[in-house]
Amino acid sequence: MTITINGQDVRIPPDPRVSLLDLLREHLHLTGTKKGCNQGACGACTVLVDGARIISCLALSVQYEGRSITTIEGLASDGALHPLQQAFIEHDGFQCGYCTPGQICSALGMVEEVKRGVPSYVTGDLSAEAIALTDDELRERMSGNLCRCGAHNGIVDAIAEVFAEPAQ
């Protein structure tokens, strides 16, 4: 029973109680993914499963047999930061940095949801073929990722710079 973590096949622990978050942090020592509330409320543990964002603290690792997980450690390639990681630096998208890996993974999953046309609470026209990533949409869709430092303005700016369509 294996799971792919950042391109590497890893054996899933036989105990079904092991959360995906604990597998990452305690078993594999991939401590980039953070444990905030461990109750699914803060978003700090967000990772990507086949490109979709999930909160790993409420995910049992056995659920993800055969799936491909990407954590913050898997985003940089050949020493070059992912463009969104670079944008977070340039826009001061963090202070303490604890929520940052979750913010970045969440944003990458969020953008794919927008591309698929998944509406949010603030989407006005549910029948529209394309959803614009406006400031309201971005903030609503990232509202599951809390930042206690209050760096949300920088976070929104960083995500908008990389993914939002330029104003017409």
Add this chain to the structure above:
Amino acid sequence: MTPFSYTRAADAADAIVRGSATGAKYLGGGTNLVDLMRGVSPATVSRILERAGLSRDLAAIDEFQIGARQLPSTLQPKSISAPESLLDLG
């Protein structure tokens, strides 16, 4: 967390049979079963069951939709055999 077993059901019928076993709970997207098992009532669950792709099966049923504003409390099992329009996007 109290020990439990994990089973992935083969299909919807298999999930219904296994789900009727004593101590079994369904694990589905959007539930908070895992955090509840850590604290509030850990002794009540001895096995959990997952049916991968069940939402895709449900999506194939006409007039039955699960959407962003669907309230989980209205999603009763009887709705699967007697689908009604449950989604209000207005």
